Amino acid sequence: MSETAAVRRGRGRRPAAEVRAGALEAAGRILLRDGMPAVTFERVATEAGCSKTTLYKWWPSPGALAAEAYFTHSRQLLEFPDTGDIRADLITQLEAFVRWLKESGAQAPVSQLVGAAQLDPDLAAAWSQSYAIPRRDLAVERLRIAQRQGQLREDADLHVIVDQLWGACYHRLLVLKVDFDASIAERLVDQALYGAAPREA
Amino acid sequence: MSETAAVRRGRGRRPAAEVRAGALEAAGRILLRDGMPAVTFERVATEAGCSKTTLYKWWPSPGALAAEAYFTHSRQLLEFPDTGDIRADLITQLEAFVRWLKESGAQAPVSQLVGAAQLDPDLAAAWSQSYAIPRRDLAVERLRIAQRQGQLREDADLHVIVDQLWGACYHRLLVLKVDFDASIAERLVDQALYGAAPREA
Structure with missing residues (x-):
């Protein structure tokens, strides 16, 4: 038995941060495996x-x-890469997000979490403050770097870009209830970057 | 008493279509006034x-x-205008949609409907087939006219435009849980039409 394992056995010995992290890890595992109602x-x-x-x-x-x-x-699975090319990085990240939803089993727990949040103000606050807003901040951080580098217009609304990429996926997942896969990423990014109007207009 | 009212009094006399329409009208009234749990x-x-x-x-x-x-x-409140100018019409429609959510009391029932749909497959199917997809079709119809008139690129994905306009509003309403008002409409439309990348790139 390693020293750490021995210490773990001693009840009350573990630092609070470690216990907290362990609880979050266990809850995440249960959520993704068995869905929201199983997280008691x-x-x-x-x-x-x-x-x-x-x-x-x-x-x-x-x-x-x-x-x-x-x-x-x-968080670890959905990091925002920075290769210096915002188009490529957005496609990479969005593809990872869609695969996370569609192939790693996150679709059901995410839908259940957001769904339950509409009927439970405490959960809504926790979801927004612990997940949705921090994730948006991470995306905006990466977009701001691209904006400083001249890859996004100075007057582009970075929050709107987030709405038009990840929000579009949530729209299909939660509201339209239509299926989609990672191939949507490129279309979403290109239309968000270059627009739907004729370029010469 | 008018003739119609007299006929209404006679139980079983009303045509099925009229009874059905009356039930839908009553359900809509209850939903918007008292929220989803009141619709029994x-x-x-x-x-x-x-x-x-x-x-x-x-x-x-x-x-x-x-x-x-x-x-x-x-449906009647959220019609898609056609003045011949797609930018103006999208802004008009999106503003009406946001005002409908924010000022006419639809925000709570819509959130509750979509939320409950995540935990109830029957409701999810009804929501998608009776509301979300028909509404998307109406939007795409209007967008297709604009595309034929050269106001949208030939290769523009019209479904993606719907995701990036109405989906963006749902994203703020359901996922981010941040407040917004009708002033968002113009920014959403302009960014969807003209993109976030520099025009000269």
Whole structure:
């Protein structure tokens, strides 16, 4: 048994940050494997090896825990690359996002999280503050670099670009309920960058 | 009492189409006034003056009835104008859509409908088939006219334009949970038409 494992066994010995990270990891795993209704404080406490009281201390509801877990879990998989070419990087990132939804099993939990958030103000706040807005900030950060480099117009609204790329995917996923795959990425990016009007107009 | 009203009083006398329209009208009224949970077969039957059995015959669930009622009710308010200028018409329509959400009280019922649809496959099918896809078709029809007139590029993806305009609003409403108003319409339309990349690139 390694020293770390031995320390882990000692109840109450683990630093709070480690326990918190473990709970988020367990919640993310349960969410992606079994969906939103499976994320209960009971299950997460059992899988993470901590007490339910500990979870209550940090999260007002299982929905809030699920939202933060989703952000933590998806963050590493959905990083924003910077190769210096904004068109290529947006396509890469959007393709990764769509594959994450469609091939890694995130589609159902994401839909359930956003769906439940429409009927639960606590979850809505957790989702928005722990996931949606931080993700938008990461995207805008990358877009701002491109704007400084002259790859986006000075008067381009970077929040609107986010709406027109990731928002378009959510539109198909949640509102239209039509199927789509990663091949949509290039079309979305090109139309967001170059527009739908004739270039000569 | 008018002749029509007299006929209405006679139970079972009304043509099915009239009863159906009355039920949809009542459901739409209840939905927009009191929200999704208030749309029960009981309430709609009482307000529409028909039997619950009749409602069961036409709709598998109150959610399916609410979705169709929403489309029927919003259709007249959200028509697609054709003045010959696609930019102006898109701005007019998007502004009407945002005002409908933000000022006419549709925001809560729409969010609740889409939210509940993520957890209820019957409602999801009703929402998609009775509202979301027909609305997209109406938008694409108007966009296709503009494309034929040379106001949109021949290779522009009209479905993507819908995602990038109305989808952007849904993104802010449902996913980001940030506030917005009708002033967003012009920015969305201009960025969808002219793109975010420098014009000279």
